[in-house]
Every structure is written in C-alpha cells, then in structure tokens.
Amino acid sequence: MHWQINPKIDNILTKAQDLAGLEESEACALLRLNLESREVYALMETANRISRELFGQKGETHFHIGVNVEPCPFNCRFCSLAATAGVFHESIEFSEDEIVSWARSAQACSADAINVMTTGTYELASLMELARVLKTEVNTPLVANTRDISHREGEQLLDAGFSGFYHALRLGEGRDTPFTVEKRLHTIEVIRDVGLLWMNCVEPVGPEHSPEEIAHLMVLARKHGATYSGVMRRVNFPGSPLESVGMISERELARMVAVSRLVMGNIPKAHCTHEPHSASLLAGANLFFPEVGASPRDRIADTGKGRGRSVDMCRRLFTEMGLNPDLPSNCFGHRDSRETDPALPIRIKRMNSLA
Numbered sequence: 001m002h003w004q005i006n007p008k009i010d011n012i013l014t015k016a017q018d019l020a021g022l023e024e025s026e027a028c029a030l031l032r033l034n035l036e037s038r039e040v041y042a043l044m045e046t047a048n049r050i051s052r053e054l055f056g057q058k059g060e061t062h063f064h065i066g067v068n069v070e071p072c073p074f075n076c077r078f079c080s081l082a083a084t085a086g087v088f089h090e091s092i093e094f095s096e097d098e099i100v101s102w103a104r105s106a107q108a109c110s111a112d113a114i115n116v117m118t119t120g121t122y123e124l125a126s127l128m129e130l131a132r133v134l135k136t137e138v139n140t141p142l143v144a145n146t147r148d149i150s151h152r153e154g155e156q157l158l159d160a161g162f163s164g165f166y167h168a169l170r171l172g173e174g175r176d177t178p179f180t181v182e183k184r185l186h187t188i189e190v191i192r193d194v195g196l197l198w199m200n201c202v203e204p205v206g207p208e209h210s211p212e213e214i215a216h217l218m219v220l221a222r223k224h225g226a227t228y229s230g231v232m233r234r235v236n237f238p239g240s241p242l243e244s245v246g247m248i249s250e251r252e253l254a255r256m257v258a259v260s261r262l263v264m265g266n267i268p269k270a271h272c273t274h275e276p277h278s279a280s281l282l283a284g285a286n287l288f289f290p291e292v293g294a295s296p297r298d299r300i301a302d303t304g305k306g307r308g309r310s311v312d313m314c315r316r317l318f319t320e321m322g323l324n325p326d327l328p329s330n331c332f333g334h335r336d337s338r339e340t341d342p343a344l345p346i347r348i349k350r351m352n353s354l355a
C-alpha cells in the first residue's frame, strides 16, 4: 500500500524529524488533524520513533506523593482540593512515617524520581524538612511540586535535597486560577537560575482549550528548556465546576502528546502524560506518574486507594508497550543523547526511509 499524506503535514513531520522543534502555527495544524486521518497516525509514528530513539526505550516512573489535603483557599477550578469544590472539609497531613514508607516502596519498585506535592498554602519550611528526612531514607531523586518561589527559596530547596521542581503555567492561568502568568513564569526562571531541573506538563487540558492556547504552552516549554513537558488532561470529579464542559478522551490526549513531543525537539530527557494509559506510549510518551497521598483529581484523601495508579501497573504498561522501566533514568544526568550522539537526527531519518 502506498501511503500518501497531506504535503503540508508531511513537511511539518519532516522538519520535526530534524529535532529542531516546531513553532506554534505548525503545532496548531497538527492539533487540528482529524483523529480518523492517516496524518494523525503519521504524526504519532514520528513522535514514537523520535522518543524511542532519543530516550533509548526507557520507561520513566516518577512517583507522586501528595503530602497534605486541605480545602485550599486558592480555589483553582479544576482541583478537587479547592475549598469551593466542597470535596474536602478538613485538613489532613500524612505522617512522616507514612510518607517515608511510601518513598521506600517507590525506591524498592525502582521509581526514577519522587515528586513531593503540596497544596498552595503548605509551609515551605515543612517541605524542606521533609526533603531532609527523605534524603536520609532513600536515594531516589526528589522533585518538589509546590507554590511559586523566590530565588532564595529555590536555593533553600536545592540545599534541602531537591533535584527538580515541577511547575506548570496552566491552561487558563488567571482565569481558572488566581495566579498571574507573570508570577508563574518568574518561578520558572527562578528554577532554572538556581540550578533545579524544571519539570513541566501542558495541563490540565479540556475540550474548552483552543489549539492556539495549547500550542503556546508547548512552545514555551521548549523555549524555557523543560526537562520534560508532555500533556495531562483535566479529570473531572463529581461536582467539578467544569463537569458540564466534559473531558478529552485518551485518544485525543495521545494526539496532543505526539504534537508536544515534536514541538520539544531535542530538548527533553523524557516525555510525560497523565493519567497513565497505553495510547500515548505509541505517541512519544515515556513517563508516567504513579500516585499516593493527595491528588487534585480525586475525591479520596489517599489517591493510592482511589484513582492513583501503582508503580507496578505503570511498569506493566511500559513492558506491554515495549519500553523498559529498569533502564537508568535519562532525567537526572545519566544520559544525554544530544551530546553523545550528534548523528541521531540522521539515524531517525534513515529509519524513516527504510520503513
């Protein structure tokens, strides 16, 4: 069968193979592709091939621990922890023993990182203290996921033992959240300035977001040098203010994951998607977040007993889809194919011509 695709899309995919990244208009053209079209499969094939070659078939597992639940006064509209969501009426702080036990279990399952998430008002000093404790218990790299920070606070987080900082300029920032775009961008600069790795995701995507909004955040992630930046969909909890808008499907998510992979070019060390599912592992994703503790997508305080997926389940999905969770992580300095293998774009192209 001779497989011809739209020449304009073909040109964009050919450019993407050079790992130079895509611009917003090119990403928008890909985001608008019909899900039933051959072009979508060509897009996903290109993203899949690039990721598997660049990341060496590694399946990354970054274990999320949400350390506290509270009716959060910041009231982001997509978050089940928001006070106005009416899901949680009391604050819960998981005990140090419980958090240490989760971290040890993550290490025992060969997780590549531990993401420590707090709600918006959690004391940064407590987060740093927790990191100091965790550093004595596990040697898995720690990633903070908390409020906006200053340079001084970034340096303190680094001293406390964090290697990375997850921080997203969200879709609908300032509209669905009380935070300004400028404040979020400033924190991203702080993260880079102090030497923390910036971890990002284009999130939380729903049907209400335009291709232009989504493409803008994808390109921003490349320009600011994200260690990873895939796509997470918004998950509606019962009673969510955005319930009437609906959610995107995993198939739509996989199309976006592929676009963001091509946008990122040779910048990332991994490519994430959330929540864990198979389709995006054929569209350039290689990073999952198993979860315990608080989650902004759950009605249950410990999402490990709710929506959260286990490390074992994530590892199983990787194995089923031909990725290896036991290889060393690419995110924390073990491997940089951009430096070690300048012939990579040529090899990716050659693989394509042989296909």
Ligand code: SF4
Binding pocket: 072, 073, 074, 075, 076, 079, 080, 081, 082, 083, 118, 119, 120, 177, 296
């Ligand atoms: S996303 Fe964070 S800051 Fe916003 S309501 Fe939820 S916990 Fe609070």
